[in-house]
Amino acid sequence: MKETFLVKHAVGGRAFIDTSKQSVPYTWEQQGEQWLFRVQIDQPERIAELLKWKEELNVFVFQEFENEPTRKLWFYVGDDAVQFADEKGELTIVATSHISYIPDQFSVK
Template sequence: MKQTLLIKHAVSGRLFYDSRKSEIRYAVGEADGGWMFRIETERDQTVEELLKRKDELNVFIFREYDDQPTLKTWYYVGNGPVQYDDKQSLLTIYAGSRIEYYPHEYSE
């Protein structure tokens, strides 16, 4: 199974993170009734741009399998919180809910 993390601006589609294009040290797990993303990164331009748009994020996990269809999970960040910790060089994104979907189940 191949797992991809994708974070984009929900309105303009601007890409912040795509683990297919560059290595991202991250973890995601359940927390406080939702899900917490922890991304290890230096405070750079991407972090600054993301924080400016922290109320409008689309966060995805794609799971691609050899023997079954790709499962996409979209996380509703809403008002987050979305924060950056300079001491730990850690970006945290909290999502209160999520929707899992199989793209192939929708007609084209």
């Protein structure tokens, strides 16, 4: 499986992190009813613009399988859910809900 991690501004659609364009170490896991994302960023100045919009972010994970359609997971980030630890170079994002869908199976009629 190939996975793409994307952090976007919810309104403008601007991408702050897109692992399909630049490799960025990250992990994510479900913890109870939340999802915790940890992103290693060794250049804090790169994250400054993202932090300006931290109350308006969405996180996406695209999972591409060899013999199955791509699955997209869309995570909603809550208030006070984005933190950056300068000393560790780690961005932490907590999502409180998500939807999972297969674009090939989604249509508007």
